[in-house]
Amino acid sequence: MHSAQNIVEARNVSLTFETNDGPVQALSNVDLAVRRGEFVSFIGPSGCGKTTLLRLVADLEQPTAGELRVGGLSPEEARKARTYGYVFQAPGLFPWRTIEKNIALPLEIMGYSAEEQKRRIASTLELVNLSGFARKFPWQLSGGMQQRASIARALSFDADLLLMDEPFGALDEIVRDHLNEQLLELWARTSKTICFVTHSIPEAVYLSTRIVVMSPRPGRVTDIIESPLPMERRPLDIRESPEFLEIAHRVREGLRAGHSDE
Amino acid sequence: MTASAPIAAPGSASATTGAVFRRLSEGNTLPVLIVVTAIVAIWYGFTIYLNAPWQIDTYQRTGAEWTAADLVRDTMAQERPVLPAPHQVVAEIWKTVVDVRPTSNRSLLKHAWITLSSTLLGFAIGTALGILIAVGIVHNRAMDKSVMPWVIASQTIPILAIAPMIIVVLNAVGISGLLPKALISTYLSFFPVVVGMVKGFKSPEAIQIDLMRTYNASGPQTFWKLRWPSALPYLFTSMKVAVAISLVGAIVGELPTGAVAGLGARLLAGSYYGQTVQIWAALFMAAALAAVLVALVGLVQRLVMHRMGAKP
Numbered sequence: 001m002h003s004a005q006n007i008v009e010a011r012n013v014s015l016t017f018e019t020n021d022g023p024v025q026a027l028s029n030v031d032l033a034v035r036r037g038e039f040v041s042f043i044g045p046s047g048c049g050k051t052t053l054l055r056l057v058a059d060l061e062q063p064t065a066g067e068l069r070v071g072g073l074s075p076e077e078a079r080k081a082r083t084y085g086y087v088f089q090a091p092g093l094f095p096w097r098t099i100e101k102n103i104a105l106p107l108e109i110m111g112y113s114a115e116e117q118k119r120r121i122a123s124t125l126e127l128v129n130l131s132g133f134a135r136k137f138p139w140q141l142s143g144g145m146q147q148r149a150s151i152a153r154a155l156s157f158d159a160d161l162l163l164m165d166e167p168f169g170a171l172d173e174i175v176r177d178h179l180n181e182q183l184l185e186l187w188a189r190t191s192k193t194i195c196f197v198t199h200s201i202p203e204a205v206y207l208s209t210r211i212v213v214m215s216p217r218p219g220r221v222t223d224i225i226e227s228p229l230p231m232e233r234r235p236l237d238i239r240e241s242p243e244f245l246e247i248a249h250r251v252r253e254g255l256r257a258g259h260s261d262e
Numbered sequence: 263m264t265a266s267a268p269i270a271a272p273g274s275a276s277a278t279t280g281a282v283f284r285r286l287s288e289g290n291t292l293p294v295l296i297v298v299t300a301i302v303a304i305w306y307g308f309t310i311y312l313n314a315p316w317q318i319d320t321y322q323r324t325g326a327e328w329t330a331a332d333l334v335r336d337t338m339a340q341e342r343p344v345l346p347a348p349h350q351v352v353a354e355i356w357k358t359v360v361d362v363r364p365t366s367n368r369s370l371l372k373h374a375w376i377t378l379s380s381t382l383l384g385f386a387i388g389t390a391l392g393i394l395i396a397v398g399i400v401h402n403r404a405m406d407k408s409v410m411p412w413v414i415a416s417q418t419i420p421i422l423a424i425a426p427m428i429i430v431v432l433n434a435v436g437i438s439g440l441l442p443k444a445l446i447s448t449y450l451s452f453f454p455v456v457v458g459m460v461k462g463f464k465s466p467e468a469i470q471i472d473l474m475r476t477y478n479a480s481g482p483q484t485f486w487k488l489r490w491p492s493a494l495p496y497l498f499t500s501m502k503v504a505v506a507i508s509l510v511g512a513i514v515g516e517l518p519t520g521a522v523a524g525l526g527a528r529l530l531a532g533s534y535y536g537q538t539v540q541i542w543a544a545l546f547m548a549a550a551l552a553a554v555l556v557a558l559v560g561l562v563q564r565l566v567m568h569r570m571g572a573k574p
Contacts, residue, residue, distance in 0.1 A: 060472055079478055086476040092469040096491045096570035105487065109477045137571035 006069075007161055007193045008034035008057055013066035015052060025218035026052045029066070032212065032221060034195060036160070039187055041196045041204035042212045043251060044258065049219020050197045054163050057195065058086050071160065082110060084161040085154030089169055091146035093138040093153075100125070100134035103153045110157055124152040127186055144175040151183075155190070162194045168203070177236055180206055184234055201255075202239055205229075205248045213251055215258020223254035305348055312344040313337035346539045354543040367523070374547050376524040377512045380440050381555070384447020385508035389501060391448060392455025399456070400463040400489070401481075410460075417453050421446065421511065426518035443524075447511035451504035458500030462493025491570065498563035505555045513548060525551075 010032040017024045027049040034040050042050040055061045056068060059075035070078035078084065085106075093102045100121045107117045125131050128148040138146055147167055154162060168176045180203060187194055198204050204211050209231065213223040227247055229238065238244055310333075317336050321328045328336075338347040346354075358370035365372065395413065398405040425446050432442040466488050474484045516526025525544045532541035568574075 058476055060475060079476065082478060084476070086473070088469040088473070090467075090469055092467065092473055094470070094488070094491070095572075096494075098571065106477045109474075109479045109483050109487070139571075139573050 006033045009069040011067045013063045016064045028218035028220045039194045040210045041208040043204045044214030047216040048214040085159045087154045087164040087167045089166045091150040103156050124156045128152045164196045213254035222258045309347045310337045342536045351542045354539045380443040381508045381512040384444035388448040388451030392452040395456045396459030443515035446515035447508040450511040451508040454500040454503040458496040462496030463489045466492045502559050506552050
């Protein structure tokens with residue numbers, strides 16, 4: 001299983017939280033490999049550990065058992081090598097910084113030169129279609145634009161891996177469709193690997209090359225579905241095609257199976 | 263004036279009074295005026311009521327004839343009234359601020375400046391100390407557990423009890439003058455800054471802290487790029503409280519030391535000699551000083567928050 005092609009590798013990864021009501025198993029024996037250039041979605045009901053799994057990859061939590069490799073390194077080494085960019089559920093922009101200064105934040109921390117910062121801010125703003133908004137403060141932007149700015153911030157230092165935790169969960173349907181389309185375009189242009197947590201079936205099927213179905217108590221992987229949909233171009237109306245509906249059906253079955261043993 | 267000076271069109275005068283009246287009634291001006299007028303009226307009422315017994319006593323001792331009008335007039339013109347009338351206080355302030363050279367010992371401005379200088383020094387030290395303690399408390403668990411109770415305990419001791427001790431102890435080690443007084447201001451003013459800044463430094467959201475971790479940001483980077491700017495609104499709110507109690511500290515610091523100058527010394531001298539008018543004048547000067555200081559902090563707050571992109 002160990003291979004240079006895999007950017008994320010999990011072997012028997014488990015995580016148990018100690019709480020006042022006794023131990024809670026957040027993740028149990030997760031085996032997974034994400035190949036370079038893939039777009040992998042993690043889907044499941046709340047409490048299935050999909051966010052926790054992403055946080056383990058990001059070294060924001062540590063597994064209690066099993067082995068996890070990120071880009072061939074331990075998660076901590078990978079974090080210190082700035083292997084990934086992380087997009088949270090909320091934009092989390094710093095309100096006292098303009099959009100360009102928010103995007104500059106990781107660049108400042110990582111010690112990029114002033115000219116390099118300027119160049120990267122311009123190019124990532126263009127990538128997320130926010131070029132005219134560099135000097136605006138976050139409150140002057142809509143929720144969808146703020147989330148795009150936070151994606152630009154995660155892209156600015158050009159990490160190979162993008163970890164996204166329900167980034168569009170708080171946005172309305174139309175904005176979400178639009179951002180999904182833009183995200184696919186961006187993924188195609190940058191050849192990054194994306195791990196994407198969601199609880200929306202259409203979103204998972206539309207975006208992914210592979211869908212990891214998870215279920216709760218204890219959090220575990222119940223199914224991994226390869227998408228036969230074309231990689232290059234996916235117009236939004238592909239969601240009405242029979243192939244799309246068939247995968248969506250399989251995902252739904254997987255989610256239901258995870259629930260039935262309660 | 264030129265010969266062709268425009269003659270006001272008929273009705274324009276009433277139009278301007280109309281506009282003035284509208285501004286008065288729509289803004290805060292009218293309610294404020296009403297409250298102030300009410301306070302002044304009540305004050306005059308009490309002036310007559312409280313000063314009347316002594317005045318009647320005087321009439322009886324001298325055997326003078328007096329009417330109610332005489333009584334009202336004379337209660338407002340006593341040299342050492344129980345409660346001076348507002349216009350007596352205003353006259354005293356005018357006399358000691360405008361009519362006297364600012365370098366004179368009788369100048370209220372000079373006394374205000376002496377108190378102000380120790381207030382500002384104490385406030386500056388107190389704010390810096392408060393920020394430092396808050397940084398320690400936020401970054402060190404042991405300090406959080408051990409220092410915070412002492413910080414709170416320090417404020418339960420009456421300042422009037424501890425102020426003479428500070429002055430005496432510092433005098434014994436050869437420190438006198440401005441600094442001991444300023445340290446009493448510091449003693450009072452560091453507290454709101456500690457409490458506010460601990461809250462401020464802990465105010466960043468969990469995802470903002472996580473974000474800095476994903477960038478592998480160092481401790482100082484997280485502090486200067488996230489915690490410090492997050493805490494600034496809390497700092498200014500604390501500083502407004504701190505500057506006002508710094509002034510109280512400076513005045514209290516002047517009381518037990520037998521200081522010869524400063525607003526506290528004026529209050530003390532006034533009470534020794536029954537100069538109530540002088541006491542009230544010093545009190546009003548202190549209140550005005552506090553209002554100006556708080557307003558100045560508020561102004562700096564608005565400027566800084568504007569630069570930090572706060573919603574107007």
